[in-house]
Amino acid sequence: MGNETTVMKIYFELNGETRYEEMESGESLLSLLRRLGMKSVKSGCDTGDCGVCTVLVNGRAVRSCTTFAAQVRGKQVTTVEGLGDVDDPHPLQEAFVEAGAVQCGFCTPGMILVAYELLQRNDAPTPEGVRAWLSGNLCRCTGYVKIVDAVLLAARWKREGRWR
Amino acid sequence: MRLQGIKRFHYARDVEEALSLLSAYAGRGALLAGGLDLARSPRSDLEGLIDITGLGLSYVREEGGGLRIGATTTLTELLESPAARRYLNGFLPEVLHRVAALPLRNQATLGGAVVSAHPWADIPTVLVALGAEARWTDESGEHKAPVEELWRKPFRKIFRQAVLTEIYLPPWDGGFAFERLTRSAYDVALLNCACGLGIEEGKIAWAQVALGATPHRGRRLAWLEEALVGKSPDEVLWAWVRDEVRGKAEVRTDRRASGDWRRAVAGTLVARTLAQAAEKAVTGDG
Numbered sequence: 001m002g003n004e005t006t007v008m009k010i011y012f013e014l015n016g017e018t019r020y021e022e023m024e025s026g027e028s029l030l031s032l033l034r035r036l037g038m039k040s041v042k043s044g045c046d047t048g049d050c051g052v053c054t055v056l057v058n059g060r061a062v063r064s065c066t067t068f069a070a071q072v073r074g075k076q077v078t079t080v081e082g083l084g085d086v087d088d089p090h091p092l093q094e095a096f097v098e099a100g101a102v103q104c105g106f107c108t109p110g111m112i113l114v115a116y117e118l119l120q121r122n123d124a125p126t127p128e129g130v131r132a133w134l135s136g137n138l139c140r141c142t143g144y145v146k147i148v149d150a151v152l153l154a155a156r157w158k159r160e161g162r163w164r
Numbered sequence: 165m166r167l168q169g170i171k172r173f174h175y176a177r178d179v180e181e182a183l184s185l186l187s188a189y190a191g192r193g194a195l196l197a198g199g200l201d202l203a204r205s206p207r208s209d210l211e212g213l214i215d216i217t218g219l220g221l222s223y224v225r226e227e228g229g230g231l232r233i234g235a236t237t238t239l240t241e242l243l244e245s246p247a248a249r250r251y252l253n254g255f256l257p258e259v260l261h262r263v264a265a266l267p268l269r270n271q272a273t274l275g276g277a278v279v280s281a282h283p284w285a286d287i288p289t290v291l292v293a294l295g296a297e298a299r300w301t302d303e304s305g306e307h308k309a310p311v312e313e314l315w316r317k318p319f320r321k322i323f324r325q326a327v328l329t330e331i332y333l334p335p336w337d338g339g340f341a342f343e344r345l346t347r348s349a350y351d352v353a354l355l356n357c358a359c360g361l362g363i364e365e366g367k368i369a370w371a372q373v374a375l376g377a378t379p380h381r382g383r384r385l386a387w388l389e390e391a392l393v394g395k396s397p398d399e400v401l402w403a404w405v406r407d408e409v410r411g412k413a414e415v416r417t418d419r420r421a422s423g424d425w426r427r428a429v430a431g432t433l434v435a436r437t438l439a440q441a442a443e444k445a446v447t448g449d450g
């Protein structure tokens with residue numbers, strides 16, 4: 001179909017801010033987000049298997065490695081940078097620290113975003129429910145127990161009104 | 165960075181526009197739904213991506229006890245839909261909760277699963293057992309075929325020039341069950357099975373049995389379906405099923421499991437799934 005340019009620009013919302021960004025037509029969302037400085041979004045397998053590249057699109061967790069950047073036109077994208085930072089952590093981030101759920105930390109942003117979607121929909125999950133919900137996110141360090149504890153702790157905080 | 169050769173990304177507004185773009189790319193354009201498979205595609209010949217999520221094909225509708233599911237409906241949308249919960253007393257949500265993981269289900273579409281039709285996947289096995297019908301449109305008009313028949317055609321070639329629009333699941337008066345054998349809950353299946361049974365006056369009136377990831381794509385075991393009709397759904401029958409399937413199942417070795425292992429477990433898997441379907445048929449629970 002001719003020699004059209006491979007570069008395009010789209011509007012979308014990134015962590016609450018409207019953006020108008022340039023991208024290659026075949027670029028992944030993972031690549032775009034990292035170019036934009038969202039370094040919480042990690043690259044592990046690049047095939048949709050491990051979950052470290054997870055972001056929220058319109059509030060739903062998806063793999064950014066198997067999403068084309070152009071697919072988020074007009075949508076809201078949230079990364080961990082949009083939840084909180086070291087100076088002002090989100091309660092879910094605090095719960096991960098409090099429960100000792102972070103070792104190397106590579107899987108943590110993905111875990112937090114999947115857990116965030118879970119707690120948005122159900123703030124009283126069972127341990128089995130948390131495990132099932134997080135089953136597509138791999139962690140090579142913790143053995144998962146502390147991660148499940150962290151999500152259950154965050155759920156309790158959410159029920160107690162400690163949330164945002 | 166993915167798919168280096170892509171020159172343009174299109175947002176199709178209707179089926180006609182998607183078809184005319186496909187035709188203009190003459191095989192070098194691809195429809196994009198969730199993107200899970202396309203993003204992992206090794207295809208270097210692709211020049212155009214055509215996003216079809218704006219075609220209005222994301223819906224789940226009841227029709228005469230059956231379900232019409234738009235091709236771009238995600239697995240999450242499907243499993244959360246009230247209509248799917250009512251169909252066969254929630255059989256679909258029960259299956260879909262066990263397919264892949266949440267972030268993948270948020271993205272994967274039913275249409276994408278039908279067109280990719282991975283031999284190891286669970287969805288083809290379930291659709292085959294349910295007697296699902298695929299409906300698609302190309303430049304010559306609208307077409308339909310049972311998925312099992314579609315997958316016997318060169319279906320990947322068909323969908324280079326056609327839009328899969330809908331999957332239809334017929335009504336059933338009976339119970340369906342699904343089982344999969346995996347290393348962990350999240351791994352892809354080493355063998356999967358979906359069965360449906362109708363029971364009248366204590367005897368099996370009809371049977372649908374599909375075995376997949378053998379490592380072939382899910383197929384019906386017609387010889388078994390026929391043999392089950394008229395029998396009593398009891399332990400004696402399940403023991404017979406176990407032995408027969410072990411003897412006759414067409415399984416082979418691939419990188420995930422050996423043919424010997426698949427053969428050893430296939431009988432138990434089918435018998436177990438049938439027993440569950442029988443229980444649901446009797447209690448009216450799906």
Ligand SMILES: Cc1cc2nc3c(=O)[nH]c(=O)nc-3n(C[C@H](O)[C@H](O)[C@H](O)COP(=O)(O)OP(=O)(O)OC[C@H]3O[C@@H](n4cnc5c(N)ncnc54)[C@H](O)[C@@H]3O)c2cc1C
Nearest residue numbers: 197198199200201202264272273276277279285286287328
């Ligand atoms: C990590 C991983 C784990 C998985 N685990 C499981 C599992 O446990 N069980 C299981 O059953 N499946 C599993 N799957 C498969 C999954 O269901 C499919 O990858 C998914 O459904 C594809 O849908 P999509 O919308 O993302 O497809 P896309 O990538 O958008 O499209 C796939 C193909 O279909 C074509 N296409 C899409 N929609 C249409 C349409 N409407 N008309 C014509 N052509 C179309 C595209 O051009 C492309 O060729 C897994 C996949 C991944 C990546």
Ligand code: FES
Nearest residue numbers: 044045046051065
């Ligand atoms: S990097 Fe995306 S799932 Fe592993």
Ligand code: FES
Nearest residue numbers: 104105139140141
């Ligand atoms: S903390 Fe290291 S991978 Fe999870």
